[in-house]
Amino acid sequence: MSDLEFVLFLLSLALIIHNLYRRKQNYSLNLPPGNMGWPFLGETIAYLRPYTATTIGKFMEEHISRYGKIYKSHLFGEPTIVSADAGLNRFILQNEGKLFECSYPRSIGGILGKWSMLVLVGDMHRDMRTISLNFLSNARLRTHLLKEVEKHTLVVLDSWIENSIIFAQDEAKKFTFNLMAEHIMSLKPGKPETEQLKKEYITFMKGVVSAPLNLPGTAYRKALKSRSIILKFIEQKMEERVKKKTEDNDQNELLGWVLKNSNLSKEQVLDLVLSLLFAGHETSSVAIALCIYFLQGCPTAVRQLEEEHIEISKAKREFGETELSWDDYKKMEFTQCVISETLRLGNVVRFLHRKAIKNVRYKGYDIPCGWKVLPVIAAVHLDPSLFDQPWHFNPWRWLQNNTRGSQNATTASNNFMPFGGGPRLCAGTELAKLEMAVFIHYLVLNFRWELADTDEALAFPFVDFPKGLPIRVQRHAL
Numbered sequence: 001m002s003d004l005e006f007v008l009f010l011l012s013l014a015l016i017i018h019n020l021y022r023r024k025q026n027y028s029l030n031l032p033p034g035n036m037g038w039p040f041l042g043e044t045i046a047y048l049r050p051y052t053a054t055t056i057g058k059f060m061e062e063h064i065s066r067y068g069k070i071y072k073s074h075l076f077g078e079p080t081i082v083s084a085d086a087g088l089n090r091f092i093l094q095n096e097g098k099l100f101e102c103s104y105p106r107s108i109g110g111i112l113g114k115w116s117m118l119v120l121v122g123d124m125h126r127d128m129r130t131i132s133l134n135f136l137s138n139a140r141l142r143t144h145l146l147k148e149v150e151k152h153t154l155v156v157l158d159s160w161i162e163n164s165i166i167f168a169q170d171e172a173k174k175f176t177f178n179l180m181a182e183h184i185m186s187l188k189p190g191k192p193e194t195e196q197l198k199k200e201y202i203t204f205m206k207g208v209v210s211a212p213l214n215l216p217g218t219a220y221r222k223a224l225k226s227r228s229i230i231l232k233f234i235e236q237k238m239e240e241r242v243k244k245k246t247e248d249n250d251q252n253e254l255l256g257w258v259l260k261n262s263n264l265s266k267e268q269v270l271d272l273v274l275s276l277l278f279a280g281h282e283t284s285s286v287a288i289a290l291c292i293y294f295l296q297g298c299p300t301a302v303r304q305l306e307e308e309h310i311e312i313s314k315a316k317r318e319f320g321e322t323e324l325s326w327d328d329y330k331k332m333e334f335t336q337c338v339i340s341e342t343l344r345l346g347n348v349v350r351f352l353h354r355k356a357i358k359n360v361r362y363k364g365y366d367i368p369c370g371w372k373v374l375p376v377i378a379a380v381h382l383d384p385s386l387f388d389q390p391w392h393f394n395p396w397r398w399l400q401n402n403t404r405g406s407q408n409a410t411t412a413s414n415n416f417m418p419f420g421g422g423p424r425l426c427a428g429t430e431l432a433k434l435e436m437a438v439f440i441h442y443l444v445l446n447f448r449w450e451l452a453d454t455d456e457a458l459a460f461p462f463v464d465f466p467k468g469l470p471i472r473v474q475r476h477a478l
């Protein structure tokens with residue numbers, strides 16, 4: 001036996017002993033039932049098979065009916081506990097940093113960057129989060145962002161031509177991208193540099209959601225290339241700010257503010273900006289597209305929205321006002337129900353990635369330290385034991401004095417987690433709701449719309465309309 005063969009023999013022996021030890025350890029644990037699938041691949045391919053976004057998909061359906069709402073599997077290359085249980089999901093999110101920790105696949109860090117908020121944990125996550133929350137605070141929403149959201153909504157809606165077919169998903173992306181690009185780096189909509197960045201971002205996004213194969217021609221490889229172009233662009237903007245010595249007007253944008261008020265390194269600022277652009281435009285644009293889709297199938301909800309928004313705009317006209325105010329936004333009660341129902345049924349973010357950092361016992365089951373844990377929030381939102389007829393778009397279920405069905409709005413809220421929860425609750429929650437409400441305001445006051453071709457939201461598991469949600473729009477002025 002050569003030296004190399006001997007070393008390989010020792011390594012294999014160590015691996016076998018390690019696996020036997022782990023198996024023995026696991027035998028003494030009360031793991032949830034489940035199937036670990038194929039060696040290495042586990043059940044990942046079946047788990048990721050696309051399905052209609054308003055359902056939980058065949059994989060989840062079959063596993064829940066066979067094993068219950070908490071089961072074990074092998075996903076994304078790791079032994080995993082999957083949870084469709086509302087209580088366990090809340091428990092996982094609230095124990096972030098104590099029993100569980102955010103743990104996205106390594107490929108996400110590769111593309112979003114090692115300083116991205118999605119992959120950071122501990123103190124560094126807390127510092128980045130504080131900066132983001134500061135920029136997305138309620139005070140800034142009132143004083144600054146409401147106006148910006150209104151402006152960017154109108155830029156998009158004013159470009160819609162009477163009786164034409166538009167691709168609602170692209171339009172929603174245009175709106176949220178322009179808003180974030182201006183808020184983060186003062187980029188103006190329609191300018192060549194903004195359009196160029198948007199183009200790179202589309203390639204980048206395709207890679208974020210594709211298989212992480214860094215091979216010539218793959219979406220992932222192209223996205224890595226786009227990432228470096230986008231980073232160069234942001235770096236150039238940083239240099240401009242440094243040369244200008246950050247004057248007052250930069251305080252309204254994230255980049256200028258971070259350079260003046262934080263001690264982040266250049267690399268950290270770049271990843272922060274890149275991941276905020278990603279988190280801030282991809283999710284809320286899908287939510288707006290879903291809202292347009294659900295509403296075209298629910299004329300009663302559109303009529304009720306029209307009544308709510310006509311009343312708001314009439315009152316404004318009487319006072320000679322044109323721009324929406326914070327008080328107007330607060331009057332949009334039924335609109336908030338439509339937003340909640342869209343997020344519940346459409347499930348923009350379907351599950352989160354966590355890992356157990358201690359041995360945990362829950363409802364008699366053991367979750368071993370080091371195992372991946374997937375709280376599937378979509379499965380709770382579509383659970384018939386928690387939501388009446390969960391597959392129906394029913395915004396009235398969210399009214400406090402709900403008279404349609406036996407649903408109690410408070411019970412519904414307790415099981416509603418479209419923005420995650422605990423110390424990692426989405427930093428853009430309030431901005432996303434504001435964007436959706438303002439967009440709905442101008443949409444229902446100015447347009448009627450219908451599907452121009454059959455299309456539906458699919459979960460890949462990221463939610464997408466394969467045909468881009470083509471709608472025919474007719475102008476009206478209410």
Ligand code: HEM
Pocket residue numbers: 102117118129132136276277279280281283284287348349352353418419420421423424425426427428429431432
């Ligand atoms: C409907 C739209 C949106 C949905 C459904 C959504 C959903 C989520 C979810 C579920 C998380 C938690 C991820 C986890 O715990 O692993 C999250 C985190 C985050 N979201 Fe959103 N989001 C939306 C819009 C936005 C917007 C507009 C922004 C603005 C920039 C934003 C910024 C963030 C940030 C910075 C985080 C990381 C928070 C942290 O780790 O502390 N999101 N989002």
